[in-house]
Amino acid sequence: MTAKNLSYYASKFTKLRVDRAHGSIAPHKPILLLSVIELIEQGILKHNQIPLSAELVAAFLKLWQQLGSTAHNADIGMPFFHLKSDGFWHFRSNPGFEALLSSGAKVRAVNALRQAVEYAYLDEELFELLQQPTFRNILINTLLNTWFADKTQQVQEVLRINAFAEFEQELLATGGRLYERSVIKDETKTVVRDATFRKVIVSIYDYRCAFCGLRIINSLSQNIVDGSHIMPFSQFYDDRIDNGLSLCKNHHWAFDRGWFSINDDFTLLVKSDLHEDAPNCKPMQQFNGDRIRLPVHAQHYPRLEALRWHRENIFKSA
Incomplete structure (x- = not known):
């Protein structure tokens, strides 16, 4: 049995199953993972429960502005649903939606996902690794170097910004x-x-x-x-x-x-x-x-x- 250690997940992060049909790589999955890791680092995600929350969406949209592809839409529903195919991302269904999610139906619209999925969760081994700053930084750099090698420096700075808090501050400032x-x-x-x-x-x-x-x-x-x-x-x-x-x-x-x-x-x-x-x-x-x-x-x-x-x-x- 393969040991689910740092090397295992670093390899997983370099081999994400991404869409290449539009002449360029769809960066949705690595951006979603960076968003999740950012919320863990900021102390917003304290448990291995990842709802499709406003905080996660805000982080995703912020990173998409830096890393997104013009050939694709900034749709978080796509990676949130399809990341389960990479083997370390799982769903906890809302009551009554277990059969739908196990049927193979493609539930990718944001509102439909929020209705059907209580939260996603990672392999426990991966979540534990992401609690450690050293291992967390290695996995962040793995994602950046593999999928966004030309933008690493600017993204490191953006990752420190709490995007949802900025939305709140703007609303308070403008009324x-x-x-x-x-x-x-x-x-x-x-x-x-x-x-x-x-x-x-x-x-x-x-x-x-x-x-x-x-x-x-x-x-x-x-x-x-x-x-x-x-x-x-x-x-x-x-x-x-x-x-x-x-x-x-x-x-x-x-x-x-x-x-x-x-x-x-x-x-x-x-x-x-x-x-x-x-x-x-x-x-x-x-x-x-x-x-x-x-x-x-x-x-x-x-x-x-x-x-x-x-x-x-x-x-x-x-």
Whole structure:
């Protein structure tokens, strides 16, 4: 049996099965591996669980700008699915999708992969090697020297940049933006855009629900609240911070269905026809007239225009 050591994986990295059909090598797989290694180095990937996350997509897009081929599209879904053919990349299915992933079906679209795959994971031996800076650098250099020999120096500098954090900083600095519909069709970029908005909104509300104040964070820094849009993004393409609210799962659902809204003075307006049985928590109707929790800075408060739209179009029609 072949020993799965550093030499074994270095050899694997030099012999990745890549597409050569367009007259040039498709660099998707080595760029994906560099992206994964970057997140490990930055402490973002602490466990051998690699979801198709916004952080991974952002790292991939950043590296694609430096290393990508003009003959190919920057589609992370392709390598995320096909890297399993190289023998060290595996999938943990979401419940109900086990048969689909074992059937040989090619699930390569980003949204389809996020629905079907809970996370990818590496051979445990490879993941352990990547925890060691010396071995990690050897494998990074193996990828660079094999697939991007003419760009090694510039890439070493780019690898130190946290691309997703840069998206967050830009959103905070600019206050967000309105998009044209044509700009948001790219599934890959949409993953980053959506996650950046939601993460910034939740952070400026101190990870609390603006309605009830609930704040729960686990050891992996996952939290129970959502960064939600007041005016739906699918209709208005509005990712400005003042079109956002931090809401727990229950109150996000209720807000989207018009069970409550918010007045111009930021007090809650709760439907009077709710029939509630809440023995262990405060019923929604008892929050009526309370002021929502607000961000520290006034420029991040919910936009009055957006609140009025919600009252007129969602709350009144519920």
